[in-house]
Amino acid sequence: MQIPPFSLSKQISLLGDDLNSALLRVLQSGQYIGGEEVNTFEESFAASIGVPHVVGCNSGTDALVLALRALDIGAGDEVITSSFSFFATAEAISAVGAKPIFVEIDPRDYLIDLSQIEKVINSATKAILPVHLFGCPVDMEQLMALAMKNGLKVIEDCAQACGAKWQGRSVGSWGDIGCFSFFPTKNLGAAGDGGCISTQDGQLAQRIRELAIHGMPRRYLHTELGYNSRLDAIQAAVLNVKLPHLANWVKKRDLVAKRYLDALDNLPGVELPSTKSTIHMLHAWNQFVVSVKDISSKDSLSSKLFSHQEMRSSNSPENQNRRDWLKNSLRNHGVNTIIYYPIPIHLQPAYSELGYTSGSLPITERLCSEVLSLPIFPEITFEEQNYVIKVIKNLLA
Missing domain, CATH: 3.40.640.10 (Type I PLP-dependent aspartate aminotransferase-like (Major domain))
Structure with a gap:
């Protein structure tokens, strides 16, 4: 698929x-x-x-x-x-x-x-x-x-x-x-x-x-x-x-987002988008973005998350950050994702004259290495989304 x-x-x-x-x-x-x-x-x-x-x-x-x-x-x-x-x-x-x-961003949303x-x-x-x-x-x-x-x-x-x-x-x-x-x-x-x-x-x-x-x-x-x-x-x-x-498409996006939020809750090392203000807001879910936290290869949790074969492969988290490993692994299983955004604007070469350096906005910079957008569009089928969820769970749990 x-x-x-x-x-x-x-x-x-x-x-x-x-x-x-x-x-x-x-x-x-x-x-x-x-x-x-x-x-x-x-x-x-x-x-x-x-x-x-x-x-x-x-x-x-x-x-x-x-x-x-x-x-x-x-x-x-x-x-x-x-x-x-x-x-x-x-x-x-x-x-x-x-x-x-x-200025910095709130890491929750x-x-x-x-x-x-x-x-x-x-x-x-x-x-x-x-x-x-x-x-x-x-x-x-x-x-x-x-x-x-x-x-x-x-x-x-x-x-x-x-x-x-x-x-x-x-x-x-x-x-x-x-x-x-x-x-x-x-x-x-x-x-x-x-x-x-x-x-x-x-x-x-x-x-x-x-x-x-x-x-x-x-x-x-x-x-x-x-x-x-x-x-x-x-x-x-x-x-x-x-x-x-448009209104119906937004409702369908919201249903897709809620299925992700329910199914992927409590996955180790994955932070889901915050819904802290749902009583005040209508989220339009143009993207469903998760934050994939790095886990040190020395951490004992690593052995629980990845098989020995995966840990030895060139695509393992030992050879790249965990977000990139997950993105590549999902692609190998037919699930295509997008990274928004790998380089923050303040560290783009075009803005070097502004004087921002690595560490100027640490939360923003960290999230740029962690975020991953999962498939979301109004017409995605229940079976397609279930497949995405199953692959993610198999890789991470």
């Missing part, structure tokens, strides 16, 4: 007729930029997350850049964020000339540690950019109170958390601006790149809309330097077909 970490094939087969009709409708219309499909999606998505304004754009990365520019964040400014995220989170901050300031934020606030700090990572929402009540106390803007990175909520409110509706990605592997995925910005502020929405079309409030009038970042009509059409299914 071969189990992918994520699969679109079943989703496409279920929605194929509707997708074909939508794509053909756009192609026959001849309106590939803007138009009815884009307007419909912006209105529908705004209603689904409870905000009055949504502006489509080319990607989640562009959404972050547009958000920062709309808030006049630039050279000399600092933005506090997490180093445990996709590179675009910090890259967008640098793209507008500002400086990313990284991989989210920015709110208790560490005030320690790095200074006169240059202009905003906080929380990442709702793997579908898990940040405690936005606490974060918004902290931002208000310190006079800071809040830009939510919702790229991995479409469908997630905190205290009944959707991510992207709390901060000054929310930024979404519709990369194909997201909970709500397009057929290529796509993104959007959400906000409660009509003036911000209008400025973002103008920035995304060359700083142009009306045709051939350019009031500031913008650039081209529009959501294609074809991508909007795909999203219009998929959006009505």
